Amino acid sequence: MTQHATAPSSASPSPAYADGPRLLADIGGTNARFALETAPGQTGLIEVLPCADYPTLADALRAYLGSPKVLAAGVGALRHAALAIANPITGDLVRMTNHHWEFSIAALRRECGFETLEVVNDFTALARALPHLAASQKQQIGGGVARAQTPLGLVGAGTGLGVSGLIPSDDGWTALLSEGGHVTFSPANETEVAILQFAWRQYEHVSAERLLSGDGIELIYRALAHYTGRVAQELDAPEISRRALAGECALCDQAIDAFCGMLGTVAGNLAVTLGAQGGIYIGGGIVPRLGERFARSSFRSRFEQKGRFVNYLAQVPTFVITAEYPAFLGVSAILAEKLGS
Template sequence: MADSSKSDTLPFPILIGDIGGTNARFSILIDARAEPKPFPHVRTADYATIDEAIQQVVLDEASVRPRSAILAIAGPIDGDEIDLTNCAWVVRPKAMIANLGFEDVLVVNDFEAQALAVAALPEEYRETLGPDGEPHLASRVVLGPGTGLGVAGLVYARQTWFPVPGEGGHVDVGPRSERDFQIFPHLRRIEGRVSAEEVLSGRGVVNIYQAVCAADGVNPAFSDPADITARGLNGTDPQAVETLSLFSTYLGRVAGDMALIFMARGGVYLAGGISQKIVPALKGPEFRAAFEDKAPHSELMGTIPTFVVTHPQAALAGLASFARTPSAYGISTDGRRWRR
């Protein structure tokens, strides 16, 4: 079982890792004053296990031996064997302690780490969507379309930030406009339903594009999300252009829903690889229009700022901030920390 001790401090040096469905990123924090030492990005498909990736990419190359690890993983944390939602890796903290030499392993949700990052994200690492203004010191939301769709809240109370991990990317989405009703019958579903992740992710881009093509009676010309977004941004394919427009609309709707749930007066932050790549589309009218279209609270929604996170390693930055000063964040380690 995971250690339920209330002591927050992990022993330095600390390996910090951001484990997504497609890529994994690692760095080592020598002490509370040091900047993290980064290591090359890892494609999860290139290694059979996370332990193998850590050993070959980090431990075999590092000049210092990390005593502990904080890992942010894309999936719910339950028990001693933790499955990733969109990756074949399984995180086994007990085995890491036994085989990789760690004394202490803490596992958190990947968007909990993103939430930690936006607690104090400098202006230079955010791109404003819609009305400009400094965000309030108040609750926030992070959404990240990438391999999947990550969602987390960040509640501010008693001068402390409390990350709230969840699986909000799997909420239902439905059609609203006349065009939606033409497109939605062609969307791929999971057990009969369209979840947010099935339209707001890499595969979601393809899902929308293929549905638009089906509604228009044309054959899809592209099957890679990067090709679709590129053609949508440069305007050379009409179905790809509409795909980005609809993606922005659907993202705005879901982001607005999450803002209402958390009363996120401190802002909504779009993280994940896709958001950074499609900033021009998100700066169009669709995203904010859908975000604010929440009658009877449209006026309230107009006051909530929205941003794209442009920090290249936001999750690692958030984990490093927690590792340095864990007492500044309201993170419970119960059921998520293992010790030798």
């Protein structure tokens, strides 16, 4: 799949970067998204390439730079780039958790001829984007008004489960380098205990990500079928979601609601852990596609279900990120800081 889009711009565009366009990328376990930023806030020539179509990240990057749209734009050599990737960044060597790509950051920089190559965790980048989201790029689901100068939390389900947060400081924000999606899953009711017991048959450790992801929706569906004595069909996560949204399958709908409830518990845990009175943001590829089904799910009630802290959490707003490419805002900010512009 290839998509092209240009970010909204102001009536008075910012001057173009003197040292040329900057390459921005958001690398997930399923898709690699690329864009060129020609000036502050001016991002375009966005393309989405399936990771499975390319042996390496460098191959996908070359395919993007050699695409007809980019070639037609007459883009010359690129000096600066920033990549957000669905993986912990602990050194020069990056091995993706949910895909087979691996690479040396230094070697990739040399191979592509970049002077600057910043590589950060994708949810660190998405967290850095949160203060830049316009009202039209997020949808509030319950809660009160966000309190200024308080932490923000971020959780998002897609190929995996990403978790991060933003901590305010006098001169900006600090993004947390979190791998909170791999905390041990904690059930909140008897049905979830049964789902966990089903998952234990296959996995020694059942993390939150194991259930709050695309594969997790499929696991929840099979577990609920076993628990209720029904026959599970061979359905992938998109088809389970489609049937649930279309009202075609009660078991699929129960799986989606269980997923939303579990996500509510994880989001509530993050809120009390961070003291995130600035709000909890929901990203990732799954929830935005659920639309109003998510808004009327058990997510918000489970978010607030914390006993003596229910009143505290009732005031914390939760937002679904609806921006199409929010991570680009974050990597742009990170690269601008690196370059001092």
